[in-house]
Structure formats: structure tokens, C-alpha cells
Amino acid sequence: MNNPALIISILALLFTIFSFWWMNWRKGKLQVGTPRSYAAFGSLEGRMILEFPFVFFNDGPTPIIVQNLRLVFSDEKQSKPLTFIATVKEIGNHQNRAFATQFPVRGREALLLICEFQREPGGMIFEAHNYPMELQARLGNSKKWKKICGFNLNVAEKSLPTINKQFIVHDNILEG
Incomplete structure (x- = not known):
């Protein structure tokens, strides 16, 4: 086993197999x-x-199937998730509204979806506050919910006159 050509060939083969797996599987x-x-x-x-x-x-090469989504207020004492109901083409506009379905996210690609979530009874009147939220998903064949994003829902003081009376679009960026 003192043959450098054999050792180099085996290492090259292992590198090729690993690279192929990394890029495709x-x-x-x-x-x-x-x-x-x-x-x-x-x-x-x-x-x-x-x-x-x-x-x-x-960020990988193989597609990821998102079976379902739900939205959770992280600081609620009794968590009552909001159900993924629909997707829309334009935020705040219910024309071209489609019922929620599972969807693929292809490898190394980005997908923009405007997702609508609901719960009834709502159980909450919004106040000027930063509400910690979790977007959870069931991926592939998994039956378990997995946190895929954590963010704050920023309800500004200027949103209070409308946010509990009518469905309109608000900015989620903190001012100042």
C-alpha cells in the first residue's frame, strides 16, 4: 500500500462522491x-x-415540501395557533385568493408567499406592542410542528385607530 497513485485515486474518488452528494442530494x-x-x-x-x-x-439542492403552516403568539399563556387559511396575490386584497395548500420550495430557490392566518374566536384586541410570533411548519412527512421563523409583530400607536376595526395593511418596521 505504498503506491501514491492508488492513494491519490482513492482520495479523488471519495472527494468526487462527497461533492456530488453535497451538490445534488x-x-x-x-x-x-x-x-x-x-x-x-x-x-x-x-x-x-x-x-x-x-x-x-x-439552501439545499433537493426540494422541501411544506405540508402546512400555523402562526403562534409566543407570549400567550394558552397557545391558540392561527390556522393557515389562504394565500393572496396582494397583501390586504382578497381578490385572487386561493385556498391554502401544501407547496414545494425548490432547491436553492426563494419563494414569496403572502399567507393568511385566522382563528375564531380571535381572543385578542391589538394594543401598541411588539408581539413575539412564531411561524411553524410541518415539513415533508413529519407530523410534528417545527419553528421555521421567529419575528415580532410590531403594532405602532398610529395603527390603533384602525387595526381592530378594519382589515388594512400596516408597516412592521419599528420607528425611530
Whole structure:
């Protein structure tokens, strides 16, 4: 086993196999960006509605299937998730509304989806506050919910006259 050519050939083969696996078969991680804006309607007894534009990015080569999504207020004592109901083409506009379905995020690609979440009863009137949120997903064949994004829902003082009365778009960037 003192043959340098054989050792170099074996190392080259191992490197080639590893590289091929890395570029073509490796399962990636799903990354989700923090939403820049949102549309919301808060209600105690009625339906609470939230829409967020999420950018999903798969950093691996193989597709990731998102079976379902849900949204959770992280600081609620009794967690009552908001259900993924629909996708829309334009935030705050219900024309071209499509029922929620599972969706693929192709390898090394980004996907923008405006997702609508609801719960009834809403159980919450929004106040000027930063609400910690979790976007959770069921990926592939998994039955477990997995946190894929944590972010703050920033309800500004200037949003209070409308956020609990009508469904309109708000900025999610902190001022100042």
C-alpha cells in the first residue's frame, strides 16, 4: 500500500462522491425572512385575521415540501395557533385568493408567499406592542410542528385607530 497513485485515486474518488452528494442530494434547511409589512384585524369574539408576506429559501439542492403552516403568539399563556387559511396575490386584497395548500420550495430557490392566518374566536384586541410570533411548519412527512421563523409583530400607536376595526395593511418596521 505504498503506491501514491492508488492513494491519490482513492482520495479523488471519495472527494468526487462527497461533492456530488453535497451538490445534488443533500437536504437543505428552510430559511424564512422576517415580514416587512402585514395586514391585520383583531377581535375578541369574532375572527382574527393576519396576513404576512413570507420569503421561503431552501439552501439545499433537493426540494422541501411544506405540508402546512400555523402562526403562534409566543407570549400567550394558552397557545391558540392561527390556522393557515389562504394565500393572496396582494397583501390586504382578497381578490385572487386561493385556498391554502401544501407547496414545494425548490432547491436553492426563494419563494414569496403572502399567507393568511385566522382563528375564531380571535381572543385578542391589538394594543401598541411588539408581539413575539412564531411561524411553524410541518415539513415533508413529519407530523410534528417545527419553528421555521421567529419575528415580532410590531403594532405602532398610529395603527390603533384602525387595526381592530378594519382589515388594512400596516408597516412592521419599528420607528425611530
